[in-house]
Amino acid sequence: MTEPISPFDSDAIEQLRQQHRLDPEYVRTLRNRLFKQFRSDEDATSNFPLRDSLRCHVLQQYRRFDSDLDGATKLLFRTEAGMLIESVILRIATGRTTLCVSSQVGCAAACDFCATGKMGIAKNLDYTEILDQVLQAGQLLASEDGSLDNIVFMGMGEPFHNESQLHKTIEVLTAPDHFNRSPSRILVSTVGVSDAMIQMAGRFPKVNLALSLHSADQSTREKIIPLARRYPLDQLRTTIQRCNEIQSHEVMIEYLMLRDVNDSVIDRDRLAKWLDGLNVHLNLIPYNPIEDAPHLAGTEPDAIADFARAMKGLGVKTTVRYSLGRDIDAACGQLVRKENRTYALRLNANVARHSPTA
Ligand SMILES: C[S@@+](CC[C@H](N)C(=O)[O-])C[C@H]1O[C@@H](n2cnc3c(N)ncnc32)[C@H](O)[C@@H]1O
Numbered sequence: 001m002t003e004p005i006s007p008f009d010s011d012a013i014e015q016l017r018q019q020h021r022l023d024p025e026y027v028r029t030l031r032n033r034l035f036k037q038f039r040s041d042e043d044a045t046s047n048f049p050l051r052d053s054l055r056c057h058v059l060q061q062y063r064r065f066d067s068d069l070d071g072a073t074k075l076l077f078r079t080e081a082g083m084l085i086e087s088v089i090l091r092i093a094t095g096r097t098t099l100c101v102s103s104q105v106g107c108a109a110a111c112d113f114c115a116t117g118k119m120g121i122a123k124n125l126d127y128t129e130i131l132d133q134v135l136q137a138g139q140l141l142a143s144e145d146g147s148l149d150n151i152v153f154m155g156m157g158e159p160f161h162n163e164s165q166l167h168k169t170i171e172v173l174t175a176p177d178h179f180n181r182s183p184s185r186i187l188v189s190t191v192g193v194s195d196a197m198i199q200m201a202g203r204f205p206k207v208n209l210a211l212s213l214h215s216a217d218q219s220t221r222e223k224i225i226p227l228a229r230r231y232p233l234d235q236l237r238t239t240i241q242r243c244n245e246i247q248s249h250e251v252m253i254e255y256l257m258l259r260d261v262n263d264s265v266i267d268r269d270r271l272a273k274w275l276d277g278l279n280v281h282l283n284l285i286p287y288n289p290i291e292d293a294p295h296l297a298g299t300e301p302d303a304i305a306d307f308a309r310a311m312k313g314l315g316v317k318t319t320v321r322y323s324l325g326r327d328i329d330a331a332c333g334q335l336v337r338k339e340n341r342t343y344a345l346r347l348n349a350n351v352a353r354h355s356p357t358a
């Protein structure tokens with residue numbers, strides 16, 4: 001009995017097609033139905049002669065949380081390795097939908113304010129695991145007669161720590177004979193990995209980039225983002241200049257509003273100075289408190305609005321992120337953290353037991 005084939009694996013699909021002398025039209029129809037129309041597995045594979053050789057999903061849907069407050073849905077998936085990852089569907093009032101995907105389980109960057117960074121693990125997802133988040137969310141939206149408009153890499157993980165799988169994912173997402181998504185509707189958010197940002201801008205110039213800046217002061221940034229030591233602010237500014245030269249659109253600057261950390265008048269003026277001359281758009285993010293960082297608190301909404309007004313006054317294009325799904329975030333984040341920690345501990349115990357020095 002041969003291993004089932006993932007429809008995302010073009011080489012394996014082509015090999016199968018040639019082996020069975022299948023008309024390429026069958027493969028085209030399968031891809032159109034599954035990747036472009038997001039039909040159900042059964043419907044999409046119904047006339048594919050080798051449907052029993054396929055396995056449409058590498059992720060198992062584990063839980064679903066729907067917000068009572070707004071149109072957010074959080075999907076928890078279990079990977080084959082047993083880890084939980086999350087994807088979030090944001091249904092925005094304008095009718096547009098955005099899917100936030102994970103690129104890793106956990107994250108080595110270990111930012112102080114981030115639940116994923118506090119998980120204490122970092123495992124890369126492979127491209128089929130990232131694409132399956134898109135497929136399953138797309139199928140869910142299609143079943144509600146909705147559509148999927150934007151895909152953002154703002155879920156668990158640092159996408160540029162998983163660069164090869166990220167590039168492969170974007171290739172399949174934008175390939176006309178696969179998902180055929182517009183690159184301008186894809187956004188990759190990073191904590192700031194300079195060389196990878198420039199690579200991305202060069203290889204996929206239409207894909208949007210977002211930099212999680214969070215402070216324009218080097219020592220403050222280092223306190224909340226350990227990776228800031230490796231990629232100092234001067235280097236990041238030059239990186240954005242380089243991306244601006246390659247790309248025709250703005251880079252998004254994400255700025256988490258943390259009370260008494262980065263929200264003073266001095267912080268604001270320093271930020272405006274740092275952004276001056278760059279083709280950017282500033283997005284202020286309200287902080288979502290996490291259990292593992294009791295020392296951090298978010299800036300009050302009124303103060304965020306004042307900060308935004310002042311930044312606009314200083315000539316910076318500024319918006320405030322309206323955060324969706326707050327009611328489901330805590331429940332889901334805690335579940336993911338707890339289960340993945342338990343799993344990682346079990347895994348480490350097994351490795352120790354089997355290591356020659358144990
Ligand atoms: C989870 S990260 C994933 C992408 C990438 N690793 C990055 O840092 O940009 C996506 C965004 O969520 C933000 N974020 C992390 N923890 C947060 C929290 N507790 N409240 C609000 N935003 C948070 C990050 O700063 C980043 O801008």
Ligand code: SF4
Nearest residue numbers: 107109111114117191
């Ligand atoms: S890089 Fe992004 S995902 Fe990783 S810990 Fe920092 S905020 Fe979280």
